[in-house]
Amino acid sequence: MDxxxxxxDALRCLPGIGHKSAQRMAFYLLQxxxxxxxxxxxxxxxxxRMVKHCERCNNYTTEQQCNICVTQDRDPxxxxxxxxxxxxxxxxxxxxxxxxxxxxxxxxxxLDGIGPDDIGLPKLExxxxxxxxxxxxxxxxxxxxxxxxxxxxxxxxxPHALQITQPAHGLPSGGELEFLDxxxxxxxxxxxxxxxx
Amino acid sequence: MDxxxxxxDALRCLPGIGHKSAQRMAFYLLQxxxxxxxxxxxxxxxxxRMVKHCERCNNYTTEQQCNICVTQDRDPxxxxxxxxxxxxxxxxxxxxxxxxxxxxxxxxxxLDGIGPDDIGLPKLExxxxxxxxxxxxxxxxxxxxxxxxxxxxxxxxxPHALQITQPAHGLPSGGELEFLDxxxxxxxxxxxxxxxx
Numbered sequence: 001m002d003x004x005x006x007x008x009d010a011l012r013c014l015p016g017i018g019h020k021s022a023q024r025m026a027f028y029l030l031q032x033x034x035x036x037x038x039x040x041x042x043x044x045x046x047x048x049r050m051v052k053h054c055e056r057c058n059n060y061t062t063e064q065q066c067n068i069c070v071t072q073d074r075d076p077x078x079x080x081x082x083x084x085x086x087x088x089x090x091x092x093x094x095x096x097x098x099x100x101x102x103x104x105x106x107x108x109x110x111l112d113g114i115g116p117d118d119i120g121l122p123k124l125e126x127x128x129x130x131x132x133x134x135x136x137x138x139x140x141x142x143x144x145x146x147x148x149x150x151x152x153x154x155x156x157x158x159p160h161a162l163q164i165t166q167p168a169h170g171l172p173s174g175g176e177l178e179f180l181d182x183x184x185x186x187x188x189x190x191x192x193x194x195x196x197x
Numbered sequence: 198m199d200x201x202x203x204x205x206d207a208l209r210c211l212p213g214i215g216h217k218s219a220q221r222m223a224f225y226l227l228q229x230x231x232x233x234x235x236x237x238x239x240x241x242x243x244x245x246r247m248v249k250h251c252e253r254c255n256n257y258t259t260e261q262q263c264n265i266c267v268t269q270d271r272d273p274x275x276x277x278x279x280x281x282x283x284x285x286x287x288x289x290x291x292x293x294x295x296x297x298x299x300x301x302x303x304x305x306x307x308l309d310g311i312g313p314d315d316i317g318l319p320k321l322e323x324x325x326x327x328x329x330x331x332x333x334x335x336x337x338x339x340x341x342x343x344x345x346x347x348x349x350x351x352x353x354x355x356p357h358a359l360q361i362t363q364p365a366h367g368l369p370s371g372g373e374l375e376f377l378d379x380x381x382x383x384x385x386x387x388x389x390x391x392x393x394x
Contacts, residue, residue, distance in 0.1 A: 003244045003259050010240035013233035015225045016218075027283055028212045029241075030248055030257060031302070036210035037245040043207035044238035047200045047223065048231045060227060062200050086224055105228070 058103040077134035274331035
């Protein structure tokens with residue numbers, strides 16, 4: 001197989017990229033972006049070799065601890081438990097949270113053979129004891145697996161004298177009421193609050 | 198900027214990939230496909246450095262001539278002119294053509310400042326003389342730029358005693374008549390042929 005066919009084949013490791021898209025990407029890089037293609041090769045190689053998990057929160061980092069865990073100006077009493085590093089990025093972009101994180105790197109999914117020990121839950125308990133956490137926010141996806149994981153963590157942490165919370169469920173910002181599903185509207189009505197203007 | 202941010206940024210050189218998709222790709226590779234990610238880095242590096250243009254037909258190759266031009270069992274009297282290497286792949290997959298190719302690597306587009314010399318048309322004339330071509334098939338896209346390029350090549354090649362053809366325009370195979378545009382149906386009706394069963 002020649003270098004071009006190998007590149008097209010290798011590009012298919014990217015999520016959502018089939019043969020046709022891979023071919024388009026390869027031809028595009030060869031015709032217009034050789035320098036950036038070479039740069040991508042270097043970045044890929046470095047990241048695949050160097051990026052590991054933060055020893056405190058499990059998030060991706062090239063150091064021993066990630067750049068969130070090493071900052072001193074966050075509230076150590078707050079710990080937000082999320083499924084993936086992408087969730088950390090999303091919450092950080094909201095600028096609404098100033099505590100630390102714990103990244104599960106997955107969720108409990110018996111159908112896929114993923115149990116509590118596969119997503120490092122024992123380490124979570126240790127993390128809570130080590131850092132004097134007072135409140136744990138379970139920011140897990142409102143899916144079956146996410147809710148299963150949430151219930152499991154809730155049971156696990158109950159013996160510790162902790163406040164265990166979850167983000168509010170209600171109307172998403174900017175959405176039109178008529179296009180929302182019944183469950184979201186139901187949750188929003190059940191959790192209604194006094195109007196404060 | 199750390200290795201992960203650099204990777205996310207570098208992935209945006211791929212066509213159609215924005216920040217969000219790049220982030221998703223990076224996290225996916227790190228979590229599930231590190232080995233394939235490393236392999237992609239190697240393939241990218243090799244292809245960006247080694248792939249050049251075939252000296253006869255302009256298609257991509259790592260050798261002096263591409264693997265179509267080096268085969269001896271094709272019809273040297275036939276030359277199919279296409280815009281890009283992707284067109285060669287598409288025509289080869291039809292298994293309906295057994296001549297050689299000439300890849301323009303672009304099309305005449307005065308609005309983008311691309312003239313006849315930018316897409317190597319002088320070399321096409323030389324190629325036709327060198328290889329005793331008898332018929333040139335202009336398989337260019339039915340777009341304004343494609344048609345402009347076709348007219349230009351037609352004028353260029355007229356002095357040579359050559360047959361100059363283009364692929365038939367008509368109904369695409371497997372398409373439903375009701376969803377086709379008026380121009381396609383019009384062409385198909387104008388080019389109608391006797392029913393042979």
